[in-house]
Amino acid sequence: MIPWRLIIADWRRLWPGVVVVVILIALATALSISMSLQERALRMGSAKAADRFDLVIGAPGSETQLVLSSVFLQPSALTLIPAQVLDEVQKNPLVAWAAPVAFGDFFQGMPIVGTNAALVTEGGKRPLLAGRVFNDGFEAVVGAGTGLSVGSTFSPVHGQVGEEGAHAHAEVRYTVVGVLPADGSAWDKAILVPVNAVWRVHGIHAPGDHDDEHEHHDDEGHEHAEGDTHEHHDDSEAHHHEAGVPAIVVKPLSIAGAYQLRSLYRSTATQAVFPGEVLVKLYSILGDIRALLMYIAMGTQGLVGMAVALVAVMHLRQRQKQIGALRAFGAPRTGIFLLIWSGLMSLVFAGVAIGVGLGYVAAQAVAIIMSEKSGFVLPIALGEDDLWFVLLLLAVAAVVLTLPAVLSYRQSPAAALRGE
Known part of the structure; x- marks a missing residue:
């Protein structure tokens, strides 16, 4: 004892x-x-955070940075790929859905991501916590951790407050129309808006969007005069900026299709990566x-x-x-x-x-x-x-x-x- x-x-x-x-x-x-x-x-x-991102396409460069920026929304200046690539990917028969991921603007330190409805609802499989999906205007769907609710309005800021070159787009007002459920990822504090709206805010004419050129010409010129990555150009030059996106998130129809797509978009113009492999x-x-x-x-x-x-x-x-x-x-x-x-x-x-x-x-x-x-x-x-x-x-x-x-x-x- x-x-x-x-x-x-x-x-x-x-x-x-x-x-x-x-x-x-x-x-x-x-x-x-x-x-x-x-x-x-x-x-x-x-x-877990990267689980719903099967394939990401971006410009040639660092695979790690592409994943950190597109999946985990870490701020970084990525080379843009032409919007035509997005259109091409969306029409590929191996793709269930594809969505752009365009960033650069913020609201209270939270990233504003230009994308489409497919990413918001993950191809219709993810219901919203409240409200509805945005239309093609200045509407937003926000993450559960943003503190915003349906009906909230805000103006974007280009870059992080306090950084060199950061400036507000005070003339632009987004309206929150939907709230996403929390999933424990960086997207809980993200603000999702139509990619066309992001292009218009920065004086870039969206592909195929020529009907409203005169209607928006003055507004875009004013926004562009506020300054962004192409500041000090005039109105007419703003419309000559080619629309592009930093990354494209792709949901393949099958595993075999995912490998075919990765092989297809591994070229001198683009790179395609599996976020899971990069994490490994x-x-x-x-x-x-x-x-x-x-x-x-x-x-x-x-x-x-x-x-x-x-x-x-x-x-x-x-x-x-x-x-x-x-x-x-x-x-x-x-x-x-x-x-x-x-x-x-x-x-x-x-x-x-x-x-x-x-x-x-x-x-x-x-x-x-x-x-x-x-x-x-x-x-x-x-x-x-x-x-x-x-x-x-x-x-x-x-x-x-x-x-x-x-x-x-x-x-x-x-x-x-x-x-x-």
């Missing part, structure tokens, strides 16, 4: 050393647990970083182990006379062993338990910050891997701590009482 009364009494008597040891073990454990939770959450969160490449880099951090954590745990061993030796020296007295009164060896081993093991167990809690809390805090920046939810949850890690840690400690426990009764009771 474990002598808990003696152990607790020792804890109270030696509480400063106990607290230091527990804190050291807790911090080392928390470091490993928090890294494991964060890495897993980043994988799961990003994979990023995960491999993330895995290398995680391995490095795990080595650091293991080194930290090794140092903590040495500290625990030192404390164990000091603990035995302090309790030498007590152990000698117990042996002189006939205490069995197993009793002495349990007293020493259980006392030290209880410190390790307390430190590991507190460390798991600290690691979980730290991972949650980091996840909240990263979710705000990345735009997608990072699900933090303790898993089977974490359980095995904790069990392995306790098992190693249990084996290592048998040594001081065994040594504690190898010394004769007389020598122990003399303090030798």
